[in-house]
Each structure stands twice: as structure tokens, then as C-alpha cells.
Amino acid sequence: MITGSIDLVQTESWQQQLASAVRCPRQLLQMLGLEPKQMPSLDSDELDFPLRVPLSYIRRMTSKDPLDPLLLQVLPSKEEREVHPGFTDDPLQEMASGVARGIIHKYQGRVLLITTGACAVHCRYCFRRHFPYQQHQQSAVQWDSALDYIRRDATISEVILSGGDPLVMGNARLARLVDLLAGIPHLRRLRIHSRLPIVLPARIDQGLLGIVRGNRLKCVVVIHGNHPRELDTEVASGLRELHRAGATLLNQSVLLRRINDDADTLCELSESLHNMNVLPYYLHLLDRVNGSAHYNVTALTSSNIYRQMLQRLPGYLVPKLVRETPDFPYKTPVFVT
Ligand SMILES: *Cc1c(COP(=O)(O)O)cnc(C)c1O
Ligand code: SF4
Numbered sequence: 001m002i003t004g005s006i007d008l009v010q011t012e013s014w015q016q017q018l019a020s021a022v023r024c025p026r027q028l029l030q031m032l033g034l035e036p037k038q039m040p041s042l043d044s045d046e047l048d049f050p051l052r053v054p055l056s057y058i059r060r061m062t063s064k065d066p067l068d069p070l071l072l073q074v075l076p077s078k079e080e081r082e083v084h085p086g087f088t089d090d091p092l093q094e095m096a097s098g099v100a101r102g103i104i105h106k107y108q109g110r111v112l113l114i115t116t117g118a119c120a121v122h123c124r125y126c127f128r129r130h131f132p133y134q135q136h137q138q139s140a141v142q143w144d145s146a147l148d149y150i151r152r153d154a155t156i157s158e159v160i161l162s163g164g165d166p167l168v169m170g171n172a173r174l175a176r177l178v179d180l181l182a183g184i185p186h187l188r189r190l191r192i193h194s195r196l197p198i199v200l201p202a203r204i205d206q207g208l209l210g211i212v213r214g215n216r217l218k219c220v221v222v223i224h225g226n227h228p229r230e231l232d233t234e235v236a237s238g239l240r241e242l243h244r245a246g247a248t249l250l251n252q253s254v255l256l257r258r259i260n261d262d263a264d265t266l267c268e269l270s271e272s273l274h275n276m277n278v279l280p281y282y283l284h285l286l287d288r289v290n291g292s293a294h295y296n297v298t299a300l301t302s303s304n305i306y307r308q309m310l311q312r313l314p315g316y317l318v319p320k321l322v323r324e325t326p327d328f329p330y331k332t333p334v335f336v337t
Pocket of ligand 2: 118120121123128164165195
């Protein structure tokens with residue numbers, strides 16, 4: 001579908017692919033055979049959350065389609081500059097719940113460990129786009145205070161590697177961290193929340209599979225797929241490897257206007273995920289973060305879509321419809337009647 005330089009990257013390492021991610025909106029449009037005037041809301045000015053998208057993900061976009069659902073997740077839009085009531089920089093009030101450097105402990109038994117602020121892709125709807133990662137930055141040897149916090153609290157049974165995207169970390173660093181975590185007796189599970197298995201499937205390399213296989217913690221990998229067209233054969237083979245290595249595979253999506261706000265798309269997403277050994281976990285309503293209002297799906301539309309999913313899918317392929325609320329100690333179920 002897309003030719004030229006994009007084909008070459010298949011032989012590059014994931015690090016090279018990460019480094020050569022496209023950062024220029026005009027270049028992206030050119031690769032897709034689109035004219036800037038076909039995208040009137042394009043924002044190509046210098047941004048504090050710039051475009052970033054790996055070639056592997058661009059390869060799955062349909063050329064000459066200004067409404068491609070993958071393109072619309074990553075292309076900066078002038079609508080991000082709009083101010084909307086109810087939308088803030090920190091809708092989950094996470095900036096206040098960091099108890100130790102790099103730790104967010106809001107839910108019982110589970111802690112989030114912020115490993116890095118970096119991501120392979122910049123999703124325009126991201127709720128962490130304004131997060132002060134610098135304050136949580138960990139240098140290579142500086143897990144100390146986070147690990148101490150986990151060691152001291154025996155009620156914690158699961159550590160969730162988050163970010164940013166934890167799989168942007170290299171295998172050596174990740175292995176060191178996982179070793180340290182596996183040495184904490186009350187921990188049972190290691191969870192990795194990452195969009196890399198989708199946007200940069202080459203990340204699932206032998207080193208990573210070795211880490212998943214080679215430690216005593218039960219490993220859960222939560223991927224983040226929003227649309228069935230994100231799931232190509234390369235993604236499928238990476239997921240198959242992770243599954244073979246013993247990881248439990250789950251998917252979370254965000255309900256996004258013009259991208260996946262219809263039951264056909266979401267039912268197909270669930271079916272395709274299941275073919276790749278992944279069970280749907282959460283379908284999140286959008287977090288009300290500044291700059292994302294144009295992705296918002298109304299409550300009425302959300303419940304109509306969800307009702308159709310309940311009718312059409314086997315129960316185990318229906319993700320839980322949830323919203324995050326700062327005051328609740330769990331993801332809040334959204335009830336649909
Ligand atoms: C989402 C989240 C978790 C994990 O919640 P689960 O319901 O177990 O998936 C843990 N801590 C924080 C702060 C979260 O936002
Ligand atoms: S990969 Fe996750 S954390 Fe990174 S920009 Fe996308 S949604 Fe945000």
C-alpha cells in the first residue's frame with residue numbers, strides 16, 4: 001500500500017525504528033499521499049507534545065485517506081488548543097498521588113511504577129500529556145526509593161510498570177528492574193502496560209521474551225489497541241511469542257470519536273484480539289484532559305455502542321466499560337441498561 005523507504009525498516013532493530021520515528025506532520029502526510037490542505041485542522045506549529053509515530057505504525061495506515069483511524073490518533077490538530085469546561089491538565093489528580101519518587105499508589109495491592117516519560121508514539125488523546133515526568137525521572141541506578149516503598153508495604157502484590165511506555169526501556173535496564181522486583185517476597189505479579197506491541201512490534205525480541213519467561217513473577221502484559229486495523233501480522237506474531245513465553249495478554253482501549261465509536265469496529269477489535277490470544281480488558285471513556293475534547297464520545301453514544309457489544313459478543317470478549325475518577329480507589333464501571 002505504501003512504498004519506498006517505509007519497506008526498508010523491517011530489517012532494522014527496534015531501537016533504530018524508535019529513533020527513526022516520524023516527527024514532522026508534513027512528512028507524514030507526504031508519505032500517505034495527502035496534501036496539507038486536505039487536513040484543514042492540522043497543527044504543524046512547534047508543539048510541547050509533538051508528533052511522534054514509528055514507520056511500522058504508519059505502514060498500517062491507508063494512503064490518501066484523511067480520515068484514517070490510525071492517522072487521526074497521532075496527527076496534531078488545532079482543536080487541541082481549544083479550552084473546554086471540565087477538561088484540565090491533570091484530570092486524575094495523579095500529580096498529587098505520587099508517594100515516592102516514581103510511584104503512584106492509589107489502588108489497593110497494586111502500585112504504578114513510572115519508569116520513563118518516553119513513548120514510541122504520541123497519542124493525541126493521552127491523559128499523561130501534561131504529566132511532570134521530570135519529577136519522577138529515574139536514572140539507571142535510582143530505583144531505590146521506589147523499591148524501598150514497595151518492600152515496606154507487604155499489602156502490595158502487583159507492580160505495574162507504566163510511564164510513558166516502560167518497554168521504551170532497553171532489556172538490560174528492564175531485566176535489572178525485574179530482578180530487583182522479583183526479590184521482593186510479597187510481590188506475585190508483574191504487569192507491563194505498553195503500546196509498543198502494537199506500534200512497534202519489533203520490541204518483542206528474544207531479550208524481552210527471556211525476561212518474561214525467566215523470573216518468578218507471573219507476568220501480565222496489557223497492550224493498548226484501539227482499532228482492528230492496528231493488528232497486522234507482525235503484531236500477531238509478537239503477541240503469539242509473548243503468549244508462548246507465559247504472559248497473560250489483555251487489551252485496553254479508549255473510546256474515541258471518529259476512530260472507534262461504533263459497535264462494528266469494537267466487535268471486530270475484540271474478535272481480532274482473541275485470535276491473537278489477547279482478551280479485552282477495559283474500554284475507557286476518555287479522560288478529560290486539556291486538548292482532547294474533540295475525541296470525546298457522548299454518554300448516550302457510548303451506552304448505545306456498549307449495549308450492542310453486549311448483545312453481539314460472547315461475554316468474555318466484552319471489555320469492561322470504565323471511567324477513571326480521581327476520588328475512587330478503582331476504575332469506575334459505567335453501567336448501561
Ligand atoms: C489503572 C490503575 C491501576 C490498575 O488498575 P486495575 O483495575 O488493576 O487495572 C493501578 N493504579 C493506578 C493509579 C491506575 O490508574
Ligand atoms: S503510548 Fe500511552 S502514555 Fe504514551 S502517549 Fe500513547 S497513550 Fe500516552
